[in-house]
Amino acid sequence: MKQRIITGLVAAVLFLGPCLAGGLWFHGLVLIMSVIGYYEFVRMTKTSPWSGAGLLGFIGVILLVFPWKLLGSPFVPDTLQLIWPLMLLFLFVTVVSKNQININQAALLFLGAVYIGIGFSYIAESRNTPDGHGLFWTFLLLFSIWASDAGAYFTGRRWGRNKLWPAISPNKTVEGALGGVLIAIVVAVLFALFSGGLLSIGLAVLLGASCAVIGQMGDLVQSAYKRVYGIKDSGTLLPGHGGILDRCDSWITVFPFVHILMLLPFY
Known part of the structure; x- marks a missing residue:
């Protein structure tokens, strides 16, 4: 219990500062959290995070959570513009790898990237509401x-x-x-x-x-x-x-x- 309390307090302080600051500070923290979260997800599926499919998932998460608007990007993709190409690339992976990454693994990694990427993207967006x-x-x-x-x-x-x-x-x-x-x-x-x-x-x-x-x-x-x-x-x-x-x-x-x-x- 003591360890839980200490960890909770330290985590709260580290989270509270960027949250109060907002902007890129908070969005950057959430982006880091999303990448760590996807790493945990990939490890749970017994897939190497450094495999082609694993790295593709990381790219998907980063693109979904990336602070496009805050950085003044002229191109701000909507979610569908990112999800559909990501799905297609995961399907291509099954072909290129000759089923070493099969459809079940590709589907699971794609699901994780969307689940985590969209989830954390809305956490970041909530701090910068219009x-x-x-x-x-x-x-x-x-x-x-x-x-x-x-x-x-x-x-x-x-x-x-x-x-x-x-x-x-x-x-x-x-x-x-x-x-x-x-x-x-x-x-x-x-x-x-x-x-x-x-x-x-x-x-x-x-x-x-x-x-x-x-x-x-x-x-x-x-x-x-x-x-x-x-x-x-x-x-x-x-x-x-x-x-x-x-x-x-x-x-x-x-x-x-x-x-x-x-x-x-x-x-």
Whole structure:
């Protein structure tokens, strides 16, 4: 527990500085996190990160998360313009390698690149929203996710009786999940109350619930594929916490969800 607390505090400080600074500082940090996350994913699949297919995935992640707008690039590709060529290149790899990288491996690595690349790209975009309140929205989503995690843990320990999904994550309970949703909503409503009219109570309830439900599903997704590969953590970068994907599994599902469904009020 002591190691977890120390690692958590150090990580929070290292993350908070660039987050407050915004701009390229935060986007650069998120880009580094995405590359480490993909490295963890590739290692889990038992594929060499330095193989042709592995390197192709890294390129895909970098292009998806790259700060095109912040650097004033005249060409700012949309997601489809990156995903389709990336998919085609992964299919070509199966031919060029004469099936040493087969379609199953190519599909898995492509899925990981899209899952991680899009997830982290929306985390970066949230800090630089067009309404100029990116720090508020980033903190709202992060604190709602963290509130859901903490609420689910403590509620589950105190009142948990019914297993939520024992085949995937045996320690999670229905009571804990519901507690996580409730606490996330409370935190989001508190943000609304102190937002000066930026966020309505009704939208805060929707966002809090979304962060909790989608975040918990993101956590279960991570648990599901780690169970397939028989591992406890995606990596060892954060002692006591695991890897980047272990800490950001909820982030990379929640942030794209609220943006793509245009749940934030500036859309």
